[in-house]
Amino acid sequence: MSTATPVTAWEQALAAFEAARLRHEQFLAAILDPAVRAAQAQGLGLTPQLSALEDEGNELCGSRYDALHVLAAAPAPDLPALLVKLRHVYQEALRHEDSHGMAGAILADLERLLS
Incomplete structure (x- = not known):
């Protein structure tokens, strides 16, 4: 049984979600989106490198939504x-x-x- 108070559980869930969202958004803005634009500018399709970056982005997106589910389930104080x-x-x-x-x-x- 958890010994965390509802406020603590809420704060932890909110912080985890915000961190996951930030990691995902930063990855998109700083890494994936520029790589896609560069490949398009060179007339390239989906390269193995882009595919690997998309996989990484999908993992970060999954973590973001997992954290959202935890946040939604956490009792708001x-x-x-x-x-x-x-x-x-x-x-x-x-x-x-x-x-x-x-x-x-x-x-x-x-x-x-x-x-």
Whole structure:
């Protein structure tokens, strides 16, 4: 049984998610995207080097989503923390599937009411 308090578990999950997201975004911006642009500029397709970089990016993306799942399952200690959780889940998992903006509208209501 975990001895961590809900706030500690929440803080750990949030920090882990933010670190995983940052690692993935930095990899894309600093390594994968420039490599893809360089290959395209040279008229190259998917080279073994690009394939390896894409695999690495996919692993980082998987870690990012694993951390998001842990964050979503962690008990939020208060309403502002719940709003943070909902923002991350919406941005990472729901935004692209948000039929007619319904989830976004609910999130906007929560943001307005909790501000």
